[in-house]
Amino acid sequence: MTGDADRFEAHGEHGEGAGHDGTAGRRGYGAHEDDEEHGSRGVESAGEEDGTEGKGPEGKDPEGKDPEGKDPEGKDPEGKDPEGKDPEGKDVDGPGRPHGRPSDPHSRPHDPNGPGGPREPGGPGGGGGHGEAGPPRIPLPRAPVEDTGLPLPDAVPAPPGLPHPVLKSLLGAWALAACAPEETAAVEDHLGVCGTCAEEALRLRAAVGLLHPTESLDVDPGLRTRVLESCLGRRPPRIPVPGWATPYDAEVARLDALLQDIGDADWHTPVRLRWFRGEGTTSRRTTVAGIIAHLLSVDGLVAVALGLDDPLETPAEAPTPQARTEAYWRASRFPLTRAVRGPWREQSHGLVRTVSFAGDGSGGLTVPYGGFELPLRDAMVDRAFECWIHAEDIAEAVDYPYGPPAPRHLHRMIDLAARMLPAVLSERRRAGLAGPPRQVRHLVTAGAPGRSLRLEIEGLGGGEWLIPLDSPAAVGSAAHEVAHVALDGVEFCRLAAGHVPPQEAAAGQDGDREAIRDVLYAAASLSRM
């Protein structure tokens, strides 16, 4: 209740502003009344003003522009001006309040143009006023003031003579301080004589005090995992999400929380997709919405492999991530908007659900990526990785804080990259981009130990991996270690995403320099659009 009192007080303070406006209004209506032949027209025009007759702006327009100044209320221009250059200075804080989320919601009641003002005592602020104004004072079905005779207006300071239904309909706008000053004055006059309206006014006024900006924006992104884990600990699921799908589930939820917070315009913020090809970085310009479309199209590879709907309506030239993305972008005639979020989120929920039902054993299913393929369990980790990396791209573009994945999830991503390195290394070698195998004159027999590089990933989620250098079929071997690279986990992931050039990856290095170079370049080559 204290809040309400504040509000009323605030209105009291602003009597000054309303008084000025009231004067202007009075003059306006007075002009009508003085004009004999407009005696009844005045009522009519008041009705039109408020659109009660459903005539809306058409009725007003000619009047507002009336060269003879028959409508000097000054209401029309203001009502039509969407920029709200209120003469009363209503937009004291400037019309450009950023996102309609004032930092201090309580500043609102101090709106220097709040209703109330001089009329405060008679208004709802008069405490139990409506009590006394009770039943006997309610002139509910009463006719508009004008109808009762012409002399009346002289006695009333602000006599806009709006009909009761109009005054009643204004109560919400009045409580929000969103009326024209004449209307504010008229409503407050009315509240002094109409018990029902006074009661409602009081109630609506109090309701305004309950409006707050939503506070739901800052849920800790890590809370999801903690909540789900604590639930699943209390009642083990009959259909769990396979461990290899949880990073994807978590990363998509994290990105989605970011997307929920950004405004419509942010979706069009330019973002550069970057990846590493051959010897250098490649990039492609798109927007935040374009990135989500990219994730949707490439996640679609997994969806298709699982027999779910393909998000692409027109087929891509090739079933590769890049071709699919380009096809999706091309298919949309208009710039992509936030509308892409729904399908992306729905598909990701569908994927998690489907792999849960398929069970842990489905991890061996093959997901074709065009040029190569991955088992489902790796593809889901790959998609989680991509989701995080692109979430970082987006976060950077819209200036939003974004942390790395949970260590357990990060570990799976690093592990996948480490396991993919030997194949990429040999691919690069075939393309002449990496040095030839050495000390090996024959093909390494599958499963035999080979020359290896020890990849040491520091930080939470890190670990050690031995990367066989000369053949993907070989097994990493500590006895054949020729080099050692130490790298932070997040840094390694950025390298593998093509976001950090291999020559700049801050790595502690030791041993065969060519082997190190080849591995770092191979890591960067894991990236793709």
Add this chain to the structure above:
Amino acid sequence: MAAKDAPPRWDRKMQQRLARGEAAALGELYDRFASLVHGLAHRVLGDERAADSITREVFAHVWEDPESYDPRQGPLRSWMAALTHRLAVRRLRATGAATLADGDEGGAQELERRVRSASVAARADYIVTSMPVPLRAALERAYFRRRDYRQTAADLGITEEEARRRLRLGLQLLATAHDTGSSGGPPGHGGAV
């Protein structure tokens, strides 16, 4: 919000999936309602960690006993809100009572007052997020963006009369947040547990 427009079918299926023990359903439930639950708990308790903890309790409750929600009684969303409200108010009372000395009459009254106003505030938040989008949009313009009702009408492409109607109706709905005798019962939320 999304949940607002979702058919009751979603609620029914969600309850069945939870009952079946589908962990993926729990994740989806969280994704849809976490911000509502956390926001309401935060409004009542005014504390981040307490809100986290209530969020955990609410989802644990639903996960452990999905049958306690009856789709015929109303939307899952209202039910979740009522549950959150109940647990948060209980927490507020418990923590407040713990700091009260025996026989501290004034303190007890003060606590009741706090509980009541926190309850009203949380109910109001819920009403705002659940009211029809057109009403919310009008209130948002008039209150947060300080547009008068004519500007609001122009912004939303509606008549001025309609703008007035929406503002009034929106506030009338919001005012029902005050309509409750006790702080525990959240009639605004529909079928509480």
